[in-house]
Amino acid sequence: MNRFPTEFEDLLNNQGKAILKNGYAPEDKNDRKRTPIDVLSHVIDTGKAMDCVNILQKTFYKSMKPISSKIDTRELTGMRKNYSERLSKNLRMKTLEIGSSKSKSYELAKSCGLMDMLNSESLKIFGEKVANTPFGSAENNQIICYQHGDYVSPHNDHHPENPNVRNGYFDIHIMFSNPHVQHQLLVYEKKGFLNGTYNIASPAAIAVYRLPFWHYTTPMLGKKGYEDQARRWLLLRSFEMGPVSKKTK
Numbered sequence: 001m002n003r004f005p006t007e008f009e010d011l012l013n014n015q016g017k018a019i020l021k022n023g024y025a026p027e028d029k030n031d032r033k034r035t036p037i038d039v040l041s042h043v044i045d046t047g048k049a050m051d052c053v054n055i056l057q058k059t060f061y062k063s064m065k066p067i068s069s070k071i072d073t074r075e076l077t078g079m080r081k082n083y084s085e086r087l088s089k090n091l092r093m094k095t096l097e098i099g100s101s102k103s104k105s106y107e108l109a110k111s112c113g114l115m116d117m118l119n120s121e122s123l124k125i126f127g128e129k130v131a132n133t134p135f136g137s138a139e140n141n142q143i144i145c146y147q148h149g150d151y152v153s154p155h156n157d158h159h160p161e162n163p164n165v166r167n168g169y170f171d172i173h174i175m176f177s178n179p180h181v182q183h184q185l186l187v188y189e190k191k192g193f194l195n196g197t198y199n200i201a202s203p204a205a206i207a208v209y210r211l212p213f214w215h216y217t218t219p220m221l222g223k224k225g226y227e228d229q230a231r232r233w234l235l236l237r238s239f240e241m242g243p244v245s246k247k248t249k
């Protein structure tokens, strides 16, 4: 495979295709109420996942923009009261927002088939089956690349100033790690504690988020001796809530 398939369904193995056809049953049904996220690391065809890593590296790596936000030293030196510390969002990664049809990023995403795959009906349906609720319109598309040491500190992705998503929205993350990735965890809010975890360093996985909620990613660690080659890719597509989700919220 040297380009993304037109339909997302064609990346899936038999287990993934079964979810599209029959729906998704989490191992612990109560989990759906307790946790705001599902990460499925057994649904993408492993051979195709390797191809996706190669296509992403070849098409996008040079155009990815590094972003970083360091810890503000005043958050420590400006403290006047014991135990009053507050940490703002800090992070380091590479990113590329896929813009309008006239943008360079869109052109690249179109050239390798990624745009069609993200727009495909089967991707939206897969997310709806996992979240067990209809999605609304697509919000945005973004590519993220984590390298050795890249991470995001705790944040909640709540956008109260945006009327279309201020009552909640969904993210689908299609994730691929190259063979040099050793470790990375997603840590999420569970019953008021930041102690829910998912291993997100598997070769391929799909995450469906019901946002907003608190979460962060630990630093991605590359395998010893291969740190500079380790890359974890994330294709992100956001959706507004559908009519039924709005009603039940």
Ligand SMILES: [Fe+2]
Binding pocket: 155, 156, 157, 215
């Ligand atoms: Fe986030």
